[in-house]
Amino acid sequence: MPKTPLPFSHQSEYLSILDENGNVDKALEPELPEEFLLKLYWYMLLGRRFDERMLNLQRQGRIGTFPPLIGQEASQLGAVAALKPSDWMAPAFREALAEIWRGKSMENTILYYAGYDEGGVIEKSRNDLPLAIPVSSQTLHAVGIAMAIKYRGQPDVAMTFFGDGATSEGDFHEALNFAGVFQVPVIFVCQNNQWAISTPLAKQTRSETIAQKAASYGFPGIQVDGNDILAVYSASLKAIERARSGEGPSLIECLTYRMGLHTTADDPTKYRDNKEVKMWESRDPISRFRTYLLNKGVLSNKKSQQYEEEIKTEIQGVVERSEELMTELGAPEDMFAHQYDELPPHLLRQREEMLDQWRLDQEEEKHG
Amino acid sequence: MAKMTMVQALNLALRQEMEKDDRVILLGEDVGVDGGVFRVSDGLIDRFGAERVIDTPLAESGIVGAAIGMAVYGLRPVCEIQFSGFTYFNFHQLESHAARLRHRSQGKYHVPMVLRAPYGGGVRALEHHSESREAYYAHTPGLKMVIPSGPRNSRALMVSAIRDPDPVIFFEPKSLYRAFREEVPEEEEILPLGVPVKVREGGDMTLVAYGAMIPPSLEAAEALKSNHGIEVEVFDLLTISPLDVTLIAESVRKTGHAVVVHEAHRSFGPGAEIMARLMEEAFFYLEAPVKRVTGYDIIYPLFARENAYMPNAKRIVRAVRETLAS
Numbered sequence: 099m100p101k102t103p104l105p106f107s108h109q110s111e112y113l114s115i116l117d118e119n120g121n122v123d124k125a126l127e128p129e130l131p132e133e134f135l136l137k138l139y140w141y142m143l144l145g146r147r148f149d150e151r152m153l154n155l156q157r158q159g160r161i162g163t164f165p166p167l168i169g170q171e172a173s174q175l176g177a178v179a180a181l182k183p184s185d186w187m188a189p190a191f192r193e194a195l196a197e198i199w200r201g202k203s204m205e206n207t208i209l210y211y212a213g214y215d216e217g218g219v220i221e222k223s224r225n226d227l228p229l230a231i232p233v234s235s236q237t238l239h240a241v242g243i244a245m246a247i248k249y250r251g252q253p254d255v256a257m258t259f260f261g262d263g264a265t266s267e268g269d270f271h272e273a274l275n276f277a278g279v280f281q282v283p284v285i286f287v288c289q290n291n292q293w294a295i296s297t298p299l300a301k302q303t304r305s306e307t308i309a310q311k312a313a314s315y316g317f318p319g320i321q322v323d324g325n326d327i328l329a330v331y332s333a334s335l336k337a338i339e340r341a342r343s344g345e346g347p348s349l350i351e352c353l354t355y356r357m358g359l360h361t362t363a364d365d366p367t368k369y370r371d372n373k374e375v376k377m378w379e380s381r382d383p384i385s386r387f388r389t390y391l392l393n394k395g396v397l398s399n400k401k402s403q404q405y406e407e408e409i410k411t412e413i414q415g416v417v418e419r420s421e422e423l424m425t426e427l428g429a430p431e432d433m434f435a436h437q438y439d440e441l442p443p444h445l446l447r448q449r450e451e452m453l454d455q456w457r458l459d460q461e462e463e464k465h466g
Numbered sequence: 467m468a469k470m471t472m473v474q475a476l477n478l479a480l481r482q483e484m485e486k487d488d489r490v491i492l493l494g495e496d497v498g499v500d501g502g503v504f505r506v507s508d509g510l511i512d513r514f515g516a517e518r519v520i521d522t523p524l525a526e527s528g529i530v531g532a533a534i535g536m537a538v539y540g541l542r543p544v545c546e547i548q549f550s551g552f553t554y555f556n557f558h559q560l561e562s563h564a565a566r567l568r569h570r571s572q573g574k575y576h577v578p579m580v581l582r583a584p585y586g587g588g589v590r591a592l593e594h595h596s597e598s599r600e601a602y603y604a605h606t607p608g609l610k611m612v613i614p615s616g617p618r619n620s621r622a623l624m625v626s627a628i629r630d631p632d633p634v635i636f637f638e639p640k641s642l643y644r645a646f647r648e649e650v651p652e653e654e655e656i657l658p659l660g661v662p663v664k665v666r667e668g669g670d671m672t673l674v675a676y677g678a679m680i681p682p683s684l685e686a687a688e689a690l691k692s693n694h695g696i697e698v699e700v701f702d703l704l705t706i707s708p709l710d711v712t713l714i715a716e717s718v719r720k721t722g723h724a725v726v727v728h729e730a731h732r733s734f735g736p737g738a739e740i741m742a743r744l745m746e747e748a749f750f751y752l753e754a755p756v757k758r759v760t761g762y763d764i765i766y767p768l769f770a771r772e773n774a775y776m777p778n779a780k781r782i783v784r785a786v787r788e789t790l791a792s
Contacts, residue, residue, distance in 0.1 A: 213769035266523035296500035430774035
């Protein structure tokens, strides 16, 4: 009956390849084609500018509440960029850029936040779930998809996103446990942006890292600089390859920061110090990647400026097209669409009733 | 008396109960430093400290499960779940434990907790932020389900909910949080749970509503009087469960007609129960079928279409006139 140390072995790593000044660790630098690097840069810039435009639209009352992603471009793009189109993705609600990379049209993103259910459509080209607002709930769906992938013997993987707050929910722990027990091809990507609305990470968990939580479930966890797209991409690629070759799940904790608001209904000045925000501004994911590409000779200032122009034009077109779509959409009876495979009789009657009532409402409003 | 919004009135109720009784503690996501996302608990952490106004990790089941333990130990926890759409995470704790502990322990324990959550539509909100699913909780034996309709009654009902020896689900109509102000007395005022109030007298029609449907119901009653000379008697349920229709049945015996209004889905909704009770208690006085003006039995649409979904005063006027004409 000895008292001996348990044979618990787990070592988490922290990975950083590109520092905040754009210096790269040559030994860790992934070899990526120039076009791919430029594509990443273009999308990061697009994510930032689109987010700014969305905030603008919200402040003008042209869309409703939405969760800005500013500051988290590298941590979401780096992860999805390592997926194949046939892989699956289950986002939380701050992954607009990851969704756009996967093929979601920005028009649909705008429509969704402007209150049109049509914006939730999943384009045929992508195997993604709709964004999930109930925190952590989607992590289990990714596990189920991975279980089905394994059952069918397919070479695909499932990736799911969630925040630091989500790691407090039961669903998250159930998802990790299932993934570990069944050894399925799923990659858990935590966007640790330090804040769950007003709750800082230190009040969310006593664990020193989120990465280490994977150890309890018997699979590897890694912490990466989430504002370093090269680190996020490299860690994701490794986890994806591991999953694809049947070695099971991984957890990637991306250390990043919610530079903006939880949603546009939030006021962070109530609970956090602006000094902290300023500190994270100096760790911006886009500027360091730009420096890296400039130093590497892949990007020029001229080209960067040209990207800005292209993106500005593209976003302008998107906003115009989505607002045009809004004038075509909005028929109230469409709220009865996609309820069941077949609308049961009482709902057919309710649809008629709703239309009658709606028409009468309109008429009465017209005639005072 | 000060003129208050519902948010301020609820804050007053919480503050005063916490001052009077050190067993009362608050817990939830963002209830402390942030004062709640709607600011209902604003300033309370400064007044009572972080041990009594607890910012919890992001875990609804954790909040409610822990509150059950606190209540069993003798505290009076008031939980906030940020939106009623997130109470499904903790549904199991309510149904399996909060509602049953008194019975399962054969009276040794009881669970004097309150679960507060904003509910309902009409505020251009995101998905899962507009539903009215009070029926889930009203359908669960062992729980009480309360929904106020204005600043003054929200304060008076909250005091009763906190003092109630059993678990109370307290849904706050978020569209009314800051919609209007009312005089709310500083001195204690309570409204008993389980008793509807008559908010307008009338002899032609009995109209039953609650929560955010009270303002359009009163607007409809006013329009029916001035445009059609129809006198509508309006009841505000305040407590959905346990439901007491004594006063409403009495009114129906006078008017012979009833219309029920709620933004919740129609099928198996609170209106169905009210109609059934009226059948039991006033069937022979009814001169026409009771009508329901409700949300439709579909997933609550995103906000571009929510006006077509939500019951409004016009729909209520038409329902009342059709009922009287039939």
